[in-house]
Amino acid sequence: MDLEKVFEKCFLCPGLCISKCPIYSITRDRSTAPNIIGRSGYRLIKYGDMEIGRNLLECTGCMRCMRNCPIENPLPEAIRLGRRLIFGGDEYIGEKPSISLGDKLYIYTPREKDENIMEVIEGYGYKVEWINTLKDYIRYSMGIIERYIFNKPFLTDDIEMLTNYGDYIDSLSDIYRKLMEDVETNLNYILHIPCRLDRVKDEVSKLLEDVLGKPIKIIDECTGGGLLYPKYNLNYAKMILANNFKDIHNMVVTLCYHAREFLRDNGIESYTIIDLIGGV
Amino acid sequence: MLDKFIDEVASIIGSRNIYTEKRRIYAYTRDYWPYMLYNEILKDYIRYPSTVVAPENEYQVLEIVRIASKYNIKMIPYAGGSGVLGGIYPDKEAVILDLGKLNWIRWFDEDSMIIEVGPGVILIELENWLNKRGYTLRHYPQSMPNAMIGGLISTRSIGQFSTGYGGIENIVKGLHIVIPSIGLVKITPTPRRSVLLPIDKMFIGSEGLYGIITDAYLKVFYEPTYRIGFSHTEKEFKSNVKKSVKLMRNRVYPDLLRIYDEYETIFYYPDIGWGSMLIGCIEGFNERYLNAKLEYISELLDGLEREEYFWRWFKTRNDVIKWIYNLYENGLGFETIEVSARWSNIIGIYNIIREKTLELNGVETATAHISHFYDTGAGIYFSFMIRLEDYLDVYFKLWDIVMKVTSSMGGSISHHHGVGFVRMKYLNLEYDVEGLKLLEKIKKVCDEKNILREFTL
Numbered sequence: 001m002d003l004e005k006v007f008e009k010c011f012l013c014p015g016l017c018i019s020k021c022p023i024y025s026i027t028r029d030r031s032t033a034p035n036i037i038g039r040s041g042y043r044l045i046k047y048g049d050m051e052i053g054r055n056l057l058e059c060t061g062c063m064r065c066m067r068n069c070p071i072e073n074p075l076p077e078a079i080r081l082g083r084r085l086i087f088g089g090d091e092y093i094g095e096k097p098s099i100s101l102g103d104k105l106y107i108y109t110p111r112e113k114d115e116n117i118m119e120v121i122e123g124y125g126y127k128v129e130w131i132n133t134l135k136d137y138i139r140y141s142m143g144i145i146e147r148y149i150f151n152k153p154f155l156t157d158d159i160e161m162l163t164n165y166g167d168y169i170d171s172l173s174d175i176y177r178k179l180m181e182d183v184e185t186n187l188n189y190i191l192h193i194p195c196r197l198d199r200v201k202d203e204v205s206k207l208l209e210d211v212l213g214k215p216i217k218i219i220d221e222c223t224g225g226g227l228l229y230p231k232y233n234l235n236y237a238k239m240i241l242a243n244n245f246k247d248i249h250n251m252v253v254t255l256c257y258h259a260r261e262f263l264r265d266n267g268i269e270s271y272t273i274i275d276l277i278g279g280v
Numbered sequence: 281m282l283d284k285f286i287d288e289v290a291s292i293i294g295s296r297n298i299y300t301e302k303r304r305i306y307a308y309t310r311d312y313w314p315y316m317l318y319n320e321i322l323k324d325y326i327r328y329p330s331t332v333v334a335p336e337n338e339y340q341v342l343e344i345v346r347i348a349s350k351y352n353i354k355m356i357p358y359a360g361g362s363g364v365l366g367g368i369y370p371d372k373e374a375v376i377l378d379l380g381k382l383n384w385i386r387w388f389d390e391d392s393m394i395i396e397v398g399p400g401v402i403l404i405e406l407e408n409w410l411n412k413r414g415y416t417l418r419h420y421p422q423s424m425p426n427a428m429i430g431g432l433i434s435t436r437s438i439g440q441f442s443t444g445y446g447g448i449e450n451i452v453k454g455l456h457i458v459i460p461s462i463g464l465v466k467i468t469p470t471p472r473r474s475v476l477l478p479i480d481k482m483f484i485g486s487e488g489l490y491g492i493i494t495d496a497y498l499k500v501f502y503e504p505t506y507r508i509g510f511s512h513t514e515k516e517f518k519s520n521v522k523k524s525v526k527l528m529r530n531r532v533y534p535d536l537l538r539i540y541d542e543y544e545t546i547f548y549y550p551d552i553g554w555g556s557m558l559i560g561c562i563e564g565f566n567e568r569y570l571n572a573k574l575e576y577i578s579e580l581l582d583g584l585e586r587e588e589y590f591w592r593w594f595k596t597r598n599d600v601i602k603w604i605y606n607l608y609e610n611g612l613g614f615e616t617i618e619v620s621a622r623w624s625n626i627i628g629i630y631n632i633i634r635e636k637t638l639e640l641n642g643v644e645t646a647t648a649h650i651s652h653f654y655d656t657g658a659g660i661y662f663s664f665m666i667r668l669e670d671y672l673d674v675y676f677k678l679w680d681i682v683m684k685v686t687s688s689m690g691g692s693i694s695h696h697h698g699v700g701f702v703r704m705k706y707l708n709l710e711y712d713v714e715g716l717k718l719l720e721k722i723k724k725v726c727d728e729k730n731i732l733r734e735f736t737l
Contacts, residue, residue, distance in 0.1 A: 011321060012608055013601040014312040014362055016425040019402045028380035028400065029299070029334065030307035030361070035426075040306065047324065052303045070599035 006078040010038020034065035313366035329370035338494035359431030362423035365700025399430020435698035436485030444535025454497035469497035504563035509590025621691035642670025659695035
């Protein structure tokens with residue numbers, strides 16, 4: 001991919017996608033808007049401007065900008081590769097994960113295994129395992145990660161690193177047993193797919209429908225951004241929640257830990273999948 | 281002074297809403313003014329403001345303005361940044377006032393069809409919100425995906441459906457404005473009033489010189505259930521213009537109408553060959569009524585052609601980046617200039633501007649279309665393709681020609697893009713000395729300490 005060309009297109013664009021960006025819609029800070037991130041990427045590539053290049057870290061990789069772009073400019077992919085320039089070079093400007101060298105790291109993502117990414121991370125001296133099966137993906141949804149095994153996110157897009165995973169792996173069969181027990185209860189489920197999981201929406205919802213044996217309603221608006229970025233406008237995030245969930249009286253199941261907290265704050269009964277099955 | 285200003289503002293809006301890091305203020309270094317866009321891409325020339333402050337409500341705006349007056353800090357209001365004339369062109373001392381967080385949809389009076397929104401609402405967000413409920417604003421400028429309500433009002437914007445629904449001045453029914461020397465002025469929405477000067481109307485087009493728009497009451501329409509497109513071709517641009525005048529004379533107003541000159545026709549519709557394309561559409565709720573109207577339009581235009589030509593434009597109408605990138609790859613930049621003219625001189629203005637601008641070194645094409653129609657005349661929109669290596673040299677020469685020709689032939693120097701930075705020096709072509717004096721006096725009354733954008737010729 002010619003990164004300069006991809007970023008150049010955003011450089012020349014007035015920002016036709018900004019209203020579709022879940023992060024800009026929460027922050028309203030223009031340095032988080034996709035076209036500005038593209039412009040920043042251009043400066044990073046062309047002038048090596050690391051300071052402005054940091055704007056690339058604001059993206060969640062949800063790909064809505066690309067899907068709403070008249071020329072389908074693959075900005076999210078360019079951002080991902082652009083970040084490697086920042087993270088992979090000698091000058092490391094991101095926050096380092098608090099893990100020790102030699103720890104085994106688990107990358108969970110719906111993407112196909114990417115040897116280049118593996119190589120970059122292994123370059124730091126970690127052992128890496130790539131997990132991309134759907135069942136595992138659900139198991140490692142944010143609820144589990146936050147509560148049980150997750151230490152700190154390394155890169156902020158679709159690559160997450162898990163530590164201390166060994167303690168958890170034995171209990172996976174229990175999770176599914178409890179999930180199946182819960183199907184017996186008579187609840188209508190609403191599945192909230194947060195933006196970063198948008199790519200697996202269809203697959204995940206079908207699997208859940210199969211497991212639960214009843215249709216589910218999907219909501220794919222981002223509700224978690226306000227909490228991922230708590231320094232920004234929380235009121236706006238609340239407004240999105242109120243708009244999207246106000247007519248829902250049943251239980252909401254979300255793959256997003258942050259959304260669950262927010263929903264609860266707003267008096268809506270809500271659980272992550274792990275809550276639903278009673279925890280581990 | 282700036283430090284004290286920032287400290288005091290932080291106590292009002294919190295330090296999280298004040299941006300001073302280079303990477304964050306970079307986002308506010310320009311709007312969509314092509315001259316600065318090409319300056320950055322060709323010469324790496326950027327002008328940074330000193331700070332960005334992003335209030336969350338109108339009382340915070342009021343307080344910020346009060347503090348700015350106290351410390352004599354220059355403020356530049358910034359909404360969607362979709363302006364094309366450098367209206368936000370920052371000074372290194374200036375503070376950008378980002379209105380993007382004033383993005384509420386606060387009140388919707390469905391009986392009166394009026395909605396109250398903040399200046400930071402993106403137009404397409406509002407339109408989608410209304411569409412879900414069966415309503416529409418029908419204000420469809422090309423910048424719809426990224427323009428914000430505050431910016432649209434302050435530049436007196438217009439949309440592609442203007443011939444049927446009017447410009448933004450027709451849908452603004454009330455405003456809240458923070459005026460530095462006066463305070464927060466609130467004009468409530470009414471269908472019409474006759475109470476001395478219409479204060480809210482005075483601030484439509486005020487471009488951040490006289491006050492800051494902090495809330496707006498807008499008229500909405502029911503979303504039409506039917507839309508019929510039509511097209512008509514003539515051998516020459518002027519013949520199609522004459523046909524459109526015939527529609528106006530007979531008070532038959534399509535909701536949308538566009539006429540391309542021969543050069544834009546061959547660009548957008550290469551399949552029809554040399555000629556001038558007219559496209560349009562009518563909308564409504566009753567198919568029989570619309571069909572009757574279409575029949576009359578057909579009679580006045582001497583026949584209609586394929587509806588597909590309208591839809592072809594409609595589906596790609598905001599995809600500007602396609603064209604801009606295409607030009608860039610071919611070593612070309614662009615500029616667009618819109619003016620308005622009476623029917624009696626519009627073709628004359630068109631011909632002379634084309635002839636004179638094409639003489640400039642670097643100007644490869646000069647084309648135009650008419651897309652906003654009135655009983656007395658129209659808005660004409662020129663597009664120029666300019667060789668990138670000559671772009672920065674020829675830019676202001678091009679503007680000089682268009683402004684001077686338009687003014688000398690009785691047109692207005694701006695139809696809907698406003699004044700911004702570029703047109704400020706041409707104001708004396710639009711208004712006489714007394715008119716300019718009045719604008720200057722009003723500026724002094726509203727902004728005694730001159731903290732907002734300056735009024736300079």
